[in-house]
Amino acid sequence: MPNNVVNPAMALPSLPARPRTNSAKARHKVRPWQIILLILVILGACVMFFPFLWTLITSISPGAGLSATPKLFPDNPSWGAYELLFSQTKFPRAVANSLGLAIATTLLQLLTSSLAAYVFSRMPFPGRNAVFALYLATMMIPMQVLLVPLFVQMRDLGLVDSYLGVLLPGLSSAFGVFLLRQAMDSVPRELDEAARLDGAGHLRIFGQIVLPLVGPSLATLTVFSFMSSWNSFLWPLVILRSEELKTLPLALAGMQGQYTTQWDVMMAGSVISILPMLAIYLFAQKYVIQGVANTGIK
């Protein structure tokens, strides 16, 4: 380096002087740093994935946790823990409860959110932005603050320990309204104009033109609604009492008391809780990741 007087970085501009063609070719060649990076990232992914693998292995290792750590390759793998769980009425019931509540919540949120999003995208009225801001403000309010009054409200309505009590507070999703409005705003308005000339009202424009065109965002919202309901814990914990109504997360939390050292049973329960989300995630990975990514870009 001939002129490294002040700052080594300043001396480097002579380097890119090499012919452009060279670097273009080099792009196709695998460079050492890429291999090192790849190895690091793969190692990291293995570490991240290991807890899942270990959960599965433990669930098929009978007697896991009583005395010893299960082996990576169990000597006599068995589905015993799963059979035990499903031989009781409690556990299958909890799975069914969670499934039913998640499906109902998802459908209701899709309906309420898309209707509201349509208004915020297509039907101006005085004060609309203020109303939209109020919707968004609810995303800031933590569920925990509402715990006591919501519980009292449900008690006064006679809805403690009922499916409806679990369902009601989650009827609408401000996140869903926000997400779908963004999507509807990008549907060209010429399409509704054309439909309006044909005599279509708002309900038809909504149902036959706008809604079909925001399919990907509906998919994103479906995954998120289902996930948040399937995984929700605090509110069901507060509102549900009887064993027959308990959801899967509650059943899993309760198992800790019942099967203190039977880790194979607890891990089998965990596997069953993970599976539906895993399936949905594999099918809709694109929408899930897009949904998360979109929340970051305002």
Add this chain to the structure above:
Amino acid sequence: MTTAVVSKSPRKRITSTKVKYALTVLAFLLPSAVPLVCFTFYPMAGALWTSLHKWNLLSDMQWVGLGNYAHLLQDPATLRAFGNTLYYIVGYLPLVYVGGLGLALGLNAAIPLRGFLRGMYFLPVVTSWIVVALVWRWLLNPSVGIVNQVIGLFGLDGPGWWTDPTWAMPSIILASAWKDLGFVMIILLAGLQTIPQELYEAARMDGAGWWSRLRHVTLPMLSPTTFFVVVISLINGFQVFDQVYAMTGGGPAGASSVVVQQVYDLTFRYSQAGMASALSWMLFLVILAVTIVQMIGQRKWVNYA
């Protein structure tokens, strides 16, 4: 239909279409607005009202003004819960941010299997907190857990993790970071992808090395996304509960009790609904204050190009 109305009077037609429009707006909005008013805004106000009373959920409310707040501010258990919540945030945030940034940078580079690997890192995000807590209780089991078994291979004694007051919070932080790493990574990846490539080309022309490009191009350009991650993580961090409840139940001996755990215990174990409401409003105000401080502070370090 229109002609029939026109023949009556033009003014009437305008009002009837206006009414019809307003009714349509209402019909579209009410299904979401009614639940939000009934189950968010109304209870929010209800919590404020309750927080000014002494109430056991059954008998009549007794007005105590700001008494509950005054009591909570001096209550050692509450202060410890706030302290533990802060401990959680201070441990969790750097872990997921630095880890997430590293992963986002690594998985933004041109390497094979990129999409698949991103998916692997994201998997824990779709898992429920209860499962995460159960699985990590098992991994970190002091006697037969795999982590201590591996530590044992090196001839060392692993800590008691969630059974040990000193290690309970670190255990919770570790499990939470595992779950959220992929979430932070995806948000930062989306942010990285909005940085114009020309900036990197220009920096390279100026002879900037890898580290210099990271410090002077990537990080400043990523600051809005970083800001978003920090705000979201702080809001969620203050509300930490599920994993604590399922991993340690706030124990051992309150060593990992957090604010929401206190709200829950006050309400459903000690039937002090007024006190619990006051604590939840305090938590809300803290979250609000922290968010506002960040909104103001962001002008100093967030760079909106």
